[in-house]
C-alpha cells in the first residue's frame with residue numbers, strides 16, 4: 001500500500017488500528033468462549049475458527065516485525081539495544097501464551113467439552129496483559145522510530161503480509177472488526193485506506209456487515225440497521 005497520509009512517510013497509524021483490533025477481539029473472546037454450551041460443537045467450531053484466524057494474524061504480525069523491523073533497529077547506533085531486546089522478549093511471552101491457547105483449541109473445537117472451554121477462555125485471558133503491554137510499548141517507543149528508517153514501500157510490506165494471512169472466510173468479519181477498532185477518532189483514515197469500491201460498500205453497508213458477521217460469531221440474531229451508513 002502506498003502512503004495514505006499523503007506525506008510520503010510510512011503509514012504507522014495503520015498499525016495502531018490493527019493493534020486495537022487484536023485487543024478488541026481477544027478481550028471479546030473470553031466471554032465468547034465461556035458462552036459456548038457444553039457439547040455445542042457447531043458453536044465451538046465457529047469460535048475456534050475465529051481464534052485460529054486471530055492466531056494466524058497475530059503470529060504473522062509479529063513474525064514480520066521479527067524479520068523486518070527488529071534487525072534493522074538492532075544495528076542502528078541511535079537505537080537503544082535494550083529496546084529491541086525488550087520487544088523480542090515480549091514477542092516470546094505472547095508466543096508462549098498463544099502456544100497454550102493453540103494446544104487446547106483443537107480438542108475443544110472437536111468436543112465442546114466444558115473443561116477445555118475454560119482452558120481456552122483462560123488462555124485468552126492470560127494473553128491479554130502481555131499483549132496490552134507489548135502493543136502499547138511498541139506504539140510509544142518503536143513507531144516514532146520508523147519515519148526516516150523505513151521507506152513507505154518497506155513499511156507497507158508489514159500490512160500486506162498481515163492482510164494476506166486473514167482466512168477468506170473471516171475477511172468480511174475482520175473488515176467490520178477493523179472498522180469498529182478504528183472508532184470515531186480513526187474512522188476517516190481507516191476508510192481512506194480502503195480501495196474506492198470497498199469504501200463505498202463499507203459506507204453504505206458497513207454497519208450491517210458488522211452486525212451480521214458478529215451475530216454469526218456470537219450465535220445471536222442480527223437485527224436492524226440495514227443500510228445504515230457507517231460514516
Ligand SMILES: [Fe+2]
Pocket residue numbers: 015019061065138
Ligand atoms: Fe505491531
